[in-house]
Amino acid sequence: MSVLLLVVVMQGGVNMSQNKILVGLGLLITLGTMCIFTVSQTEKAIKFQLGEIVKSDYEPGLYFKLPFINNIKKFDSRILTMDSKPERFLTAEKKNVIVDSFVKWRIGDVNTFYTAVSGDQMQANIRLDQVIKDALRSEFSKRDIKQLVSTDRGLIREALVKNTALIAKSLGMEIVDVQVKRIDLPSEVSNSVFLRMEAERERVAREFRSQGSEAAERILADADKQREIILANAYRDAEILKGDGDAKSAEVYAQAYGKDVEFFSFYRSLNAYKETFKQAGDMLVLDPNSDFFKYFKQQK
Secondary structure: OHHHHHHHHHHHOOOHHHHHHHHHHHHHHHHHHHHEEEEOOOEEEEEEEOOEEEEOOOOOEEEEOOOOOEEEEEEEOOOEEEEOOOEEEEOOOOOEEEEEEEEEEEEOOHHHHHHHHOOOHHHHHHHHHHHHHHHHHHHHOOOOHHHHHHHOHHHHHHHHHHHHHHHHHHOOEEEEEEEEEEEEOOHHHHHHHHHHHHHHHHHHHHHHHHHHHHHHHHHHHHHHHHHHHHHHHHHHHHHHHHHHHHHHHHHHHHHHHHHOHHHHHHHHHHHHHHHHOOOOOOOOOOOOOOHHHHHHOOOO
């Protein structure tokens, strides 16, 4: 900056004393900028004095340093991702599985981080990757494939975070999350596992079908039983009602017969004639003097 001012001034024809003032001002500004530094929200910083760490607990803000004596190194304090390459692990069944995982981490103690891995993010990932793989190997050796695939993902994550926290802390790192993205079987064992899983599903399906058939038979038998009970009760009630009706009918007939025996006999004979001679051409061979033709005769 001071050099640019000097060039501009000389080209403008300013006198020598003014040039010295401007040059001094430029040097002062340059020296001032060398004495200050800033730490942002997404950074952690370490101050060195002749190569020795003197301060590392900086909050975001503006700070001062001594030029040529102090130097500053800054590190990213945001959450970083380490995406591991797929690795083979043995399960409790002594079967190989291929595991793809990733780790979320950030710098915890920047002083320790710089001392342990020289502040190198790549070196930190290498160290952390080995720690995570050892923890995964330990957790997978305690479980079979079914547990790994279906039920224990959350438990594995909690165990990994807990078991690697102390080692990560010794590297100045903080583990935020460890996730298993996918678990695959090697091609040489996939077919046998799939066949076993298929056989297991078939067994469960047969068991469900058997239980369903048993339940259907039980429901059908109960329905038939209820049907027979309902029909029997209905027949019983119908017979009772029919008996009551017949009794009342007989009682009414008896009362009517007792009031006018001759009319009742005449009414019964008319009903008998009606039923006997219902169709044309009906023939009945009887003695004309029989009681059946009693009301056909002329009354004198």
